[in-house]
Amino acid sequence: xxxxxxxxxxxxxxxxxxxxxxxxxxxxxxxxxxxxxxxxxxxxxxxxxxxxxxxxxxxxxxxxxxxxxxxxxxxxxxxxxxxxxxxxxxxxxxxxxxxxxxxxxxxxxxxxxxxxxxxxxxxxxxxxxxxxxxxxxxxxxxxxxxxxxxxxxxxxxxxxxxxxxxxxxxxxxxxxxxxxxxxxxxxxxxxxxxxxxxxxxxxxxxxxxxxxxxxxxxxxxxxxxxxxxxxxxxxxxxxxxxxxxxxxxxxxxxxxxxxxxxxxxxxxxxxxxxxxxxxxxxxxxxxxxxxxxxxxxxxxxxxxxxxxxxxxxxxxxxxxxxxxxxxxxxxxxxxxxxxxxxxxxxx
Amino acid sequence: xxxxxxxxxxxxxxxxxxxxxxxxxxxxxxxxxxxxxxxxxxxxxxxxxxxxxxxxxxxxxxxxxxxxxxxxxxxxxxxxxxxxxxxxxxxxxxxxxxxxxxxxxxxxxxxxxxxxxxxxxxxxxxxxxxxxxxxxxxxxxxxxxxxxxxxxxxxxxxxxxxxxxxxxxxxxxxxxxxxxxxxxxxxxxxxxxxxxxxxxxxxxxxxxxxxxxxxxxxxxxxxxxxxxxxxxxxxxxxxxxxxxxxxxxxxxxxxxxxxxxxxxxxxxxxxxxxxxxxxxxxxxxxxxxxxxxxxxxxxxxxxxxxxxxxxxxxxxxxxxxxxxxxxxxxxxxxxxxxxxxxxxxxxxxxxxxxxxxxxxxxxxxxxxxxxxxxxxxxxxxxxxxxxxxxxxxxxxxxxxxxxxxxxxxxxxxxxxxxxxxxxxxxxxxxxxxxxxxxxxxxxxxxxxxxxxxxxxxxxxxxxxxxxxxxxxxxxxxxxxxxxxxxxxxxxxxxxxxxxxxxxxxxxxxxxxxxxxxxxxxxx
Numbered sequence: 001x002x003x004x005x006x007x008x009x010x011x012x013x014x015x016x017x018x019x020x021x022x023x024x025x026x027x028x029x030x031x032x033x034x035x036x037x038x039x040x041x042x043x044x045x046x047x048x049x050x051x052x053x054x055x056x057x058x059x060x061x062x063x064x065x066x067x068x069x070x071x072x073x074x075x076x077x078x079x080x081x082x083x084x085x086x087x088x089x090x091x092x093x094x095x096x097x098x099x100x101x102x103x104x105x106x107x108x109x110x111x112x113x114x115x116x117x118x119x120x121x122x123x124x125x126x127x128x129x130x131x132x133x134x135x136x137x138x139x140x141x142x143x144x145x146x147x148x149x150x151x152x153x154x155x156x157x158x159x160x161x162x163x164x165x166x167x168x169x170x171x172x173x174x175x176x177x178x179x180x181x182x183x184x185x186x187x188x189x190x191x192x193x194x195x196x197x198x199x200x201x202x203x204x205x206x207x208x209x210x211x212x213x214x215x216x217x218x219x220x221x222x223x224x225x226x227x228x229x230x231x232x233x234x235x236x237x238x239x240x241x242x243x244x245x246x247x248x249x250x251x252x253x254x255x256x257x258x259x260x261x262x263x264x265x266x267x268x269x270x271x272x273x274x275x276x277x278x279x280x281x282x283x284x285x286x287x288x289x290x291x292x293x294x295x296x297x298x299x300x301x302x303x304x305x306x307x308x309x310x311x312x313x314x315x316x317x318x319x320x321x322x323x324x325x326x327x328x329x330x331x332x333x334x335x336x337x338x339x340x341x342x343x344x345x346x347x
Numbered sequence: 348x349x350x351x352x353x354x355x356x357x358x359x360x361x362x363x364x365x366x367x368x369x370x371x372x373x374x375x376x377x378x379x380x381x382x383x384x385x386x387x388x389x390x391x392x393x394x395x396x397x398x399x400x401x402x403x404x405x406x407x408x409x410x411x412x413x414x415x416x417x418x419x420x421x422x423x424x425x426x427x428x429x430x431x432x433x434x435x436x437x438x439x440x441x442x443x444x445x446x447x448x449x450x451x452x453x454x455x456x457x458x459x460x461x462x463x464x465x466x467x468x469x470x471x472x473x474x475x476x477x478x479x480x481x482x483x484x485x486x487x488x489x490x491x492x493x494x495x496x497x498x499x500x501x502x503x504x505x506x507x508x509x510x511x512x513x514x515x516x517x518x519x520x521x522x523x524x525x526x527x528x529x530x531x532x533x534x535x536x537x538x539x540x541x542x543x544x545x546x547x548x549x550x551x552x553x554x555x556x557x558x559x560x561x562x563x564x565x566x567x568x569x570x571x572x573x574x575x576x577x578x579x580x581x582x583x584x585x586x587x588x589x590x591x592x593x594x595x596x597x598x599x600x601x602x603x604x605x606x607x608x609x610x611x612x613x614x615x616x617x618x619x620x621x622x623x624x625x626x627x628x629x630x631x632x633x634x635x636x637x638x639x640x641x642x643x644x645x646x647x648x649x650x651x652x653x654x655x656x657x658x659x660x661x662x663x664x665x666x667x668x669x670x671x672x673x674x675x676x677x678x679x680x681x682x683x684x685x686x687x688x689x690x691x692x693x694x695x696x697x698x699x700x701x702x703x704x705x706x707x708x709x710x711x712x713x714x715x716x717x718x719x720x721x722x723x724x725x726x727x728x729x730x731x732x733x734x735x736x737x738x739x740x741x742x743x744x745x746x747x748x749x750x751x752x753x754x755x756x757x758x759x760x761x762x763x764x765x766x767x768x769x770x771x772x773x774x775x776x777x778x779x780x781x782x783x784x785x786x787x788x789x790x791x792x793x794x795x796x797x798x799x800x801x802x803x804x805x806x807x808x809x810x811x812x813x814x815x816x817x818x819x820x821x822x823x824x825x826x827x828x829x830x831x832x833x834x835x836x837x838x839x840x841x842x843x844x845x846x847x848x849x850x851x852x853x854x855x856x857x858x859x860x861x862x863x864x865x866x867x868x869x870x
Contacts, residue, residue: 001662001671001691001692002690002691002692003675003676003677003678003688003689003690003691003692004676004677004688004690005438005440005687005688005689005690006677006688006711006713006714007687007688007774007776007777008679008683008684008685008686008687008688008763008766008776009683009684009763009766009767010677010679010683010684010686010688010704010706010711011359011518011683011684011711011767012710012711012712013714013715013767013768013769013770013772014767014768015725015768015769015770016715016718016770016771016772017718017721017770017771019770020721020723020770068716071716075718115719116718116719116721117718117719117720117721117722117771118719233724233728282721282722282723282724283721283722285722287722287724287727287735287737287738288724288727288735289724289727292724331735331738335735335754336727336733336734336735337733338605338732338733338734338755338758339353339354339592339596339602339605339731339732339733339734339758340592340602340603340604340605340607340732340758341604341605341755341758
């Protein structure tokens with residue numbers, strides 16, 4: 001009797017790229033819902049549109065490169081990139097911001113470098129940084145929960161705002177937006193207020209603005225689930241948040257009036273989602289265990305430096321992209337000791 | 348006993364209960380046996396018989412010509428039908444020379460049987476090793492390395508510990524399990540013989556904790572022995588803990604050096620099945636002509652263990668286990684992690700055949716399309732050699748053979764953990780095998796080139812020397828001549844003769860030349 005031959009292992013494989021990516025998508029759901037709760041329909045509109053654009057760009061590029069379109073889309077990586085990009089964008093940002101951002105993420109950062117597995121930079125963060133430096137005004141208009149309560153934008157009105165770039169009649173950007181916690185901290189300190197004065201503002205919760213704290217908590221939940229499911233390893237999130245908190249702690253102890261607390265830094269901006277969902281993008285991160293610890297630590301340090309002394313209120317995207325550059329070098333110098341070799345790497 | 352951990356590894360569903368439900372079945376003698384000339388790591392053997400010859404059971408029919416080689420014996424008595432190419436169990440699905448024996452149904456031991464040595468304790472290591480060699484014994488865990496060579500560590504390496512490998516860590520395989528349950532005394536006796544050969548002070552007998560029956564049988568067999576010369580150790584079931592280097596680390600916490608052997612740590616490791624074969628060879632003068640094979644998997648009707656003669660076809664072995672189940676799609680020799688798929692069940696059982704695994708399409712669907720590596724690092728987490736499989740893959744694919752060696756390619760034991768966890772379906776181990784083959788090929792080419800260059804350089808040197816010698820000879824001759832030339836009497840005589848000849852020539856020329864020539868000459 002004759003048989004088909006096939007290479008080992010002769011077991012059903014436990015994982016697939018699509019499966020891994022989809023688990024990350026599931027883990028994003030609670031945090032995204034929390035953001036929708038606080039910031040309105042705009043979050044969901046952004047996520048949906050960005051996914052739509054990303055997948056369309058992915059399909060176009062894959063077809064142009066002569067690769068199988070459906071098999072490639074099945075890996076869900078374009079959905080993930082679009083989703084992460086959307087979460088970084090203010091919920092009422094105009095549609096062309098989404099279009100330009102996803103185009104840079106998918107077409108330039110991903111496919112011009114060879115597609116999934118070959119991109120040296122995190123695609124979602126490239127897209128975000130491009131629109132951040134190009135359209136600073138549109139990227140700074142974060143609605144506030146109480147502003148939205150007063151205005152109560154319906155789903156249709158939100159969609160209209162996104163597509164036309166104009167608020168419905170009778171509404172005013174100033175009424176519904178307010179500075180994000182990092183912006184607030186920055187501006188207040190520049191204008192001579194102390195950190196304590198800022199955090200005593202009614203919009204602040206325990207560590208940061210209430211809505212950011214809650215979104216952070218739920219992204220943290222998703223991140224812990226990813227750790228539990230072994231989709232990501234602990235190295236990057238732990239070293240990144242620990243470094244950020246440690247550095248912030250040192251300066252906070254030195255001068256608590258001028259430097260914000262470690263908890264504020266961890267629970268503001270994109271620190272949590274960055275630690276579990278963005279910095280852990282395996283393709284552009286370091287791949288050795290020690291390399292990942294250094295990679296995360298570098299991001300944590302850069303976030304603090306840029307937030308405190310740099311030109312932008314938040315810094316996760318810049319920090320991640322800067323560390324993407326050194327990831328191959330980190331991998332080269334942090335190879336684990338091979339079984340049966342001595343510490344200096346010889347047999 | 349303090350146990351240790353090795354890096355990575357996998358917890359896999361063991362699927363051993365299927366084949367251990369039935370007791371060991373000893374198969375009868377099939378009509379035809381196909382005995383390959385090469386069943387081991389090392390050089391092939393040379394046949395000692397010709398078609399038409401009659402052979403007895405246990406008679407040596409093919410001879411080892413090399414140190415790393417193992418004799419082949421007739422598994423039963425009968426007539427040599429032919430020596431031809433026949434499919435063999437090899438990943439290439441190619442054929443190789445086999446001795447075909449037509450059984451005479453008598454299964455007779457002739458007078459060629461080796462003498463039994465119940466008094467083996469009186470014999471020295473050298474003659475016992477020679478017996479192991481004469482019996483054609485190879486490692487029976489699957490690698491089939493000639494055992495006599497392994498029992499002869501390099502001079503100056505003192506062996507203090509014999510490690511008996513009863514781990515059997517791959518899923519589905521249970522031949523060692525059933526062996527340990529069925530013949531515990533024989534295995535322990537084999538361990539004593541090998542310890543005697545090596546001069547080892549202790550025996551560590553490791554069995555994975557998913558084989559409690561085997562452990563119990565061994566404990567019972569060891570009862571009454573007061574010293575703890577042989578220690579039974581239950582080790583956690585983690586694939587690939589049965590790898591020699593991993594097992595030694597688990598038991599001793601020490602790592603075998605990368606380029607070294609367990610003997611460098613004073614340890615020799617032997618599979619339980621090999622010990623049984625050694626004991627049979629020493630106590631009964633029986634060469635290695637049969638072995639236990641696990642026939643298992645969802646593609647078989649009655650999974651079980653059978654004792655089959657070397658040379659029995661897989662088809663016969665499968666028939667002894669009730670035949671194939673409907674929908675059988677893949678036939679594998681070895682386990683699911685390191686075994687290879689067989690194209691044709693006409694191939695025979697060889698000394699290293701520990702398991703026939705059969706699966707249906709639904710058990711092992713064709714792997715999905717290979718996706719790009721996303722550097723997720725799962726492979727790094729599970730690699731027992733602590734390598735970076737994703738980087739090895741990158742370099743192997745790019746044919747950067749210097750870097751791939753720098754990243755430890757040759758420390759890879761090809762256990763397949765990385766390929767199993769890879770979400771991108773990349774056949775990683777195939778890439779490593781490819782890179783190893785390429786590097787070995789290049790090394791061979793380089794050696795050939797070196798040899799050719801040496802030859803060429805030697806030839807040039809020789810030619811130069813010959814030229815030089817010739818020149819010297821000439822110079823000597825000239826010098827001798829010149830010495831003669833400087834002889835004054837002789838010189839005047841020669842000069843006079845030359846002068847005379849010249850005068851005579853010019854006179855002749857003047858007479859013969861025409862007026863025009865003369866005119867030209869005058870000008």
